[in-house]
């Protein structure tokens with residue numbers, strides 16, 4: 001057995017990250033917010049989002065009481081918006097079922113929307129020093145390489161083997177430091193492409209390194225091996241004479257669920273006939289704007305904006321699912337990153 005904690009704890013003392021915003025005042029609430037934001041997102045990207053978020057929502061009840069639009073507004077650009085919707089729902093459960101106090105047991109925490117085994121373990125380990133293993137992307141990569149476990153994330157046998165190793169290697173003391181250490185090692189040294197093995201405290205015992213298979217472990221997820229799909233859509237940029245732009249709220253589930261978006265169509269002709277029939281005094285620009293690409297996990301989206309100037313919006317924004325968005329004094333609602341880009345190009 002590799003003495004993982006013995007190697008990682010001294011390394012973390014000297015080379016780990018000790019001054020991240022969520023490491024100050026480590027309450028379960030703050031650790032929870034940071035862990036959700038850090039899923040599929042780099043630390044440097046998360047820091048400003050985290051600081052704005054906890055400034056506006058300093059505790060779980062403030063978050064629960066806030067409108068979802070405001071939560072999504074502060075999440076805009078961070079992606080994977082189901083995380084924000086689940087965070088809001090979970091906060092409301094904590095307010096209503098736990099009298100506003102973050103629950104204490106693993107089962108209660110894991111039962112909240114959007115919190116899986118690893119996140120529940122991380123909250124208890126980092127905020128309360130309780131001995132629970134984690135298996136986020138970073139820990140998974142370190143364990144798989146150190147112990148030479150082949151397979152791909154998401155494969156049942158691979159995940160089960162790694163959970164056993166995560167459990168066995170979590171020490172009885174200094175759980176908080178160990179948990180932070182394995183996450184930091186995965187994020188800064190044992191990175192996905194070109195790990196920095198000469199700097200690694202596990203280099204002498206790591207099986208992947210000793211057998212020159214760092215680049216093969218873990219294998220890419222099955223879906224990542226295929227050819228990426230490309231989806232093309234047209235978005236109508238309907239702008240009134242006062243500069244306001246028409247946005248529609250997307251359905252609660254699915255891509256960009258609950259966010260406000262430019263009306264989306266599968267073709268330019270569909271966008272044109274919608275504009276002609278729904279908007280008053282509409283004049284469509286002769287040309288479309290520069291296409292905006294956006295990468296999702298499973299596919300690439302290419303958005304062609306179609307500009308339409310209209311005298312008046314008519315009654316279109318009265319249904320509650322549409323609004324005229326004032327670019328100069330924007331409403332606090334959630335916008336997908338490419339929509340933000342298109343709107344910024346208008347000013």
Ligand code: SF4
Pocket residue numbers: 142145146189190191195196197200201202203204206207208209214
């Ligand atoms: S030696 Fe290399 S592959 Fe092994 S854990 Fe360290 S950085 Fe990762």
